[in-house]
Amino acid sequence: MPLSNPQRFNLITAISPIIITLLLCFTQMANASTDHATHHANHHANQHAPIGVMGDHMHKRGEWMFSYRRMTMTMEDNLQRDQAISANDILQEYNMAPLKMNTTMDMLGAMYAPSDKLTLMLMVNYLEKEMDSTMDMGMGMLMPMNTKSSGWGDTKISALLSLHNGNSHGLHVNLGASIPTGSTTKSNNMGKRLAYPMQLGSGTYDLEPGITYNGKNDFLKWGGQIKGVFHLSDNDEGYTLGDQVTASSWASYRVNPWLATAIRLTYTYTKNIDGTDGSIDANMSPPARRNNYGGDRFDVSIGITLLGTKPEHRGHQIGIEYTTTIDQEANGIQMEMQDMLNIGYQYAL
Numbered sequence: 599m600p601l602s603n604p605q606r607f608n609l610i611t612a613i614s615p616i617i618i619t620l621l622l623c624f625t626q627m628a629n630a631s632t633d634h635a636t637h638h639a640n641h642h643a644n645q646h647a648p649i650g651v652m653g654d655h656m657h658k659r660g661e662w663m664f665s666y667r668r669m670t671m672t673m674e675d676n677l678q679r680d681q682a683i684s685a686n687d688i689l690q691e692y693n694m695a696p697l698k699m700n701t702t703m704d705m706l707g708a709m710y711a712p713s714d715k716l717t718l719m720l721m722v723n724y725l726e727k728e729m730d731s732t733m734d735m736g737m738g739m740l741m742p743m744n745t746k747s748s749g750w751g752d753t754k755i756s757a758l759l760s761l762h763n764g765n766s767h768g769l770h771v772n773l774g775a776s777i778p779t780g781s782t783t784k785s786n787n788m789g790k791r792l793a794y795p796m797q798l799g800s801g802t803y804d805l806e807p808g809i810t811y812n813g814k815n816d817f818l819k820w821g822g823q824i825k826g827v828f829h830l831s832d833n834d835e836g837y838t839l840g841d842q843v844t845a846s847s848w849a850s851y852r853v854n855p856w857l858a859t860a861i862r863l864t865y866t867y868t869k870n871i872d873g874t875d876g877s878i879d880a881n882m883s884p885p886a887r888r889n890n891y892g893g894d895r896f897d898v899s900i901g902i903t904l905l906g907t908k909p910e911h912r913g914h915q916i917g918i919e920y921t922t923t924i925d926q927e928a929n930g931i932q933m934e935m936q937d938m939l940n941i942g943y944q945y946a947l
């Protein structure tokens with residue numbers, strides 16, 4: 599997909615920490631003491647990437663990992679491209695203007711490594727979405743509206759294949775797929791089909807390929823991931839959600855054996871919806887119109903990881919990551935991303 603100049607700039611900024619750390623690393627590799635330091639670091643419990651990153655790490659042969667994650671996302675107010683647009687202006691063209699949207703996603707994951715070179719992953723998730731809007735009743739009368747949808751989302755399966763697994767650097771490819779177990783036909787209590795972002799799944803089989811790099815030394819871990827979501831067909835409602843590419847990079851610092859802090863930059867590019875769902879009333883509100891979807895976004899996250907260090911706590915870790923959007927350019931009119939909170943618990947055995 600062709601990228602404009604600001605998009606290219608954001609993409610490069612998002613992966614710049616990896617480039618810098620890689621350069622630092624190559625200079626450091628000339629130093630023989632690194633090997634000793636890395637060996638020492640390996641005695642610590644294995645610390646993962648920030649909890650919001652999926653498919654960041656592989657497992658050793660025979661290892662299992664189970665995880666539970668909860669993501670909450672808040673959107674508020676509206677943007678037209680990158681400018682704020684008021685609810686009043688939206689109501690000139692639509693019956694309703696969204697004010698706030700909350701999404702909660704509970705994710706259960708399992709990982710298993712049949713060999714050192716291959717890790718398999720399965721993830722199911724349950725979604726709860728809620729949108730507050732204001733509706734134009736005519737003659738200057740506004741009425742608050744609240745719509746909700748909840749249920750299982752799409753199921754993700756993937757295989758992580760190791761390309762390189764050294765003491766300081768690791769590289770793997772993510773071969774992911776998404777199975778359309780999430781609903782695309784959620785309606786409100788009057789039986790009207792809800793707008794695209796209130797639906798729970800894509801309705802299509804999707805390919806989710808990616809490549810992930812991890813590096814580490816005694817106290818620092820860093821990494822980067824580029825991942826795509828490619829929808830393979832139209833869904834039963836007659837549309838295809840926009841394909842997506844995400845580039846992220848992170849660095850984390852091991853404060854002590856049980857605590858690590860991290861920072862992450864993420865750039866996300868999403869295309870428009872292709873086709874329309876004829877059951878969604880396109881005059882209802884901006885999210886009900888197919889061209890008000892996608893765009894690009896630049897996020898920054900800070901996180902902590904707590905690691906079990908006692909023998910009986912080994913393999914347990916808890917991750918918390920807070921993400922805020924620092925730049926967003928929406929296609930058409932969309933709600934403005936505010937922030938996300940990811941909390942997760944992982945247990946490897």
Ligand SMILES: [Cu+2]
Nearest residue numbers: 655657663709
């Ligand atoms: Cu794992």
